[in-house]
Structure formats: structure tokens, C-alpha cells
Amino acid sequence: MSAPDPMKFAEDLTRWAQGLEQKAQRYGELQEQLDRTSVTAESPDGTVRVTVDSTGVPTELAITERGRGGDPRALSAALMSTMHRAQAQLRERVSELTSATVGDDGPGNDIVAQYRERFPDPADEPAVEPPTFDVGGIEDDTARHGEPRQPRRRPNREDDGDDDFGGPVLR
Numbered sequence: 001m002s003a004p005d006p007m008k009f010a011e012d013l014t015r016w017a018q019g020l021e022q023k024a025q026r027y028g029e030l031q032e033q034l035d036r037t038s039v040t041a042e043s044p045d046g047t048v049r050v051t052v053d054s055t056g057v058p059t060e061l062a063i064t065e066r067g068r069g070g071d072p073r074a075l076s077a078a079l080m081s082t083m084h085r086a087q088a089q090l091r092e093r094v095s096e097l098t099s100a101t102v103g104d105d106g107p108g109n110d111i112v113a114q115y116r117e118r119f120p121d122p123a124d125e126p127a128v129e130p131p132t133f134d135v136g137g138i139e140d141d142t143a144r145h146g147e148p149r150q151p152r153r154r155p156n157r158e159d160d161g162d163d164d165f166g167g168p169v170l171r
Contacts, residue, residue, distance in 0.1 A: 030101040032107075034042055039093055040087035043078045050082045056119055058083055084122035090117040095156070 038059065040051040047067030061083075067075055085122035094115045102108040 015031045024103075026102045027107070030098060030111075033097050033101065034094065036098065036132055037090070037093060039086050039090040041082050041089060043082045045078070048075060048082050050086045052083065052086045054090070054094075057086045058086075081122060084119075087119040088121055091119040121160060 010125050034054045037054040038051055040049060040060070042049045042064075047064055047070060049060070049062040049064060061079055063070075063079075067078070092101065095112045098108045098112050112128055128155055
């Protein structure tokens, strides 16, 4: 068995250290690029525009002139849908930057996987009007019956046989 060559070992160690230094430099470049990255998406009908930063956080939520005076529920749905599309575009942009900067590398693949997990493809669901509930609304009885309904009289609370069940809690 021959003894290890100290010169070869030193050269291998130097190459390894240089490789780590280059990798660290590439990851530093990637971080700088990611910090400067933002993505803007616009709704298909052009009513809203959303910009997200490199972490997927919205930095701009804008209702365009086309959306002015629109139904608030529809605008809210458009903003959410557009934000999800912007985040999915961000995920793709991060994948491109990572591939171009550090290549097919374990830690780089982990970064891309984290973005894929956080920002899946937006659901291709048809726009559905959210249900509305008319709680406490005032009905127009005239339109239904031709003349207004008379208000009901409240029963006399002095002796209704209810033992104050259903009556006021505080007296």
C-alpha cells in the first residue's frame, strides 16, 4: 500500500475550496437577482393589475380605468385571481433565474421546489358569483301584494304565560 501524496491532497483540497467559493459567489448573484425580481400580471379583462415581489407578497394592487365603478365582489375576485397568476409567473421566473445562475444543483432545486410548493398553478375555475344573503333587508311588500303589510303588534308582556322566556335579558 502506498502512502498518500501530500501534494495531490493539497491540490485536491485547493480545487475543492475554489469550487465552494465559486458556488457561494453564484448563490450570492442569485440572491441579488431574486431581490430585484418582481412580476406584474393583469386580469384578462384588463380591470385589475397586481405586482408581487420576489417573495410573492403583493406590492401593487391596482384597479384600472376599465374596472372603475365595477362590482366590488367581481373586482375582489379578479384581484385574487390575478395575484395567484402573478405568483405562478414569479415561480417560473425564479426557476429560470436559478437554472441560469447555479444550474441543476441540489440547493438550487430546493429553492425552486419551495416556490412550486408555495405558488401552485392558479385553478382554472370559471368565475362564479359569490352567494348573497339578504339578512336584515327590508322587503318591499307593495311590489309583491299591491299594498303594504301592516306591522304586527307585539303581545302584551304583562301576563303572556311565558315566564319571561324570550323576553328582555336585562330589565
